[in-house]
Amino acid sequence: MRRADRLFLLVNALRGRRRAVPARVLADDLGVSLRTVYRDVADLQRSGIPIEGEPGVGYMLRKGADLPPLAFDAEELEALIVGIRFARAFAGGRLGDASMRALLKIEAVVPPEVYARARRIAILAPGGRGxxxxxxxxxxxxxxxxxxxxxxxxxxxxxxxxxxxxxxxxxxxxxxxxxxxxxxxxxxxxxxxxxxxxxxxxxxxxxxxxxxxxxxxGFDALMRRFDVQACEQAQQALGAAMGGEWAT
Missing domain, CATH: 2.30.30.520 (SH3 type barrels.)
Known part of the structure; x- marks a missing residue:
């Protein structure tokens, strides 16, 4: 993960929290060491991000603080544009219209050369007509x-x-x-x-x-059911391939 991305995720993890977040929780969420969290927090504080707290206590953003401007690299933009194309083609009229408004907002804030490269991604979703x-x-x-x-x-x-x-x-x-x-x-x-x-x-x-x-x-229980079914189907497929000895 790029350091700039890690710093952005760190600030995002603190935004909207009413209580201090322990450094260990931040380290686990970001997949980094405690030492890295302490160093990143110190760097953000020196750059003017109003993070309050200290090691052993936890950290939180001062009330009213906001994130620095968001930036996407070309691959991230490609992923967003592909998603928007599929939303426009398959997600219904309301979300399709919203996806196009989102695309216009993205185009307005990213460098033209980066946006132009991302638009050339050759993954299309023509959708239906009529x-x-x-x-x-x-x-x-x-x-x-x-x-x-x-x-x-x-x-x-x-x-x-x-x-x-x-x-x-x-x-x-x-x-x-x-x-x-x-x-x-x-x-x-x-x-x-x-x-x-x-x-x-x-x-x-x-x-x-x-x-x-x-x-x-609810939705989470439904997703767990799908996970169990997918696991069972994979076991059955493996059992068939192994002559049935692994079938459930």
């Missing part, structure tokens, strides 16, 4: 809004084999698997996490109710 694309974009906006507001959704869904079912779900996230989109959430009918392919959702409307946060069936 009425179908506009309708899909609007549906993504509705799903994102429901997730943000924790709105219960009533979904009429067609499963494989043309079996139709109606579910009430607590939407948690929308996932793109490269070939298909799914809406993931807690299904009240099944009492478990379920994914619903967007192209098989025939109707979707809010019930007018909201659901309360629940750590046992």
């Amino acid at each position: 009425e179908r694309s506009a309708a899909f974009s609007a549906s993504l906006d509705r799903f994102n809004l429901a997730i943000a507001e924790r709105s219960l959704l009533r979904v009429r869904y067609v499963r494989a084999g043309d079996e139709e079912t109606t579910r009430v779900i607590e939407p948690l996230c929308v996932l793109f698997w490269g070939g298909s989109w799914t809406l993931a959430g807690w299904c009240r009918l099944r009492g478990d996490f379920r994914q619903f392919r967007l192209d098989r959702i025939r109707e979707c409307a809010p019930t007018g109710e909201t659901y309360a946060p629940d750590p046992t069936r």
Whole structure:
């Protein structure tokens, strides 16, 4: 990690904290030694960054202090531009428009030669066009809004084999698997996490109710489920490759 990046992350780690952050915590977060944290803090203090505290006590930014101007190198800008291209193509109208506004702000503050190099990155996301694309974009906006507001959704869904079912779900996230989109959430009918392919959702409307946060069936719990499933699938694949002796 470049020293400039490390100093920026150090200041960012202190911003908004109401209590002093121990140097050991900062060292663990940044992956550096205590001695490096002490040296970096001293350098930042000498450069005028209002960091208060001392070794053994902890550090915090003086109230009202802000970060120095942010700078991106060319590779970081390339990553941002690729992300913005995909957001514009696939993340719905609201986030697509927001991504373009972000791109204009980035262009206004970075050196022209660095920005020009980053724009030449040959990773594109053309996206769809026409009425179908506009309708899909609007549906993504509705799903994102429901997730943000924790709105219960009533979904009429067609499963494989043309079996139709109606579910009430607590939407948690929308996932793109490269070939298909799914809406993931807690299904009240099944009492478990379920994914619903967007192209098989025939109707979707809010019930007018909201659901309360629940750590046992919220987003973090869903991500843990995905991690477990991915591990199990990897073990099964390894078991098949080894003649089944490692299968679970």
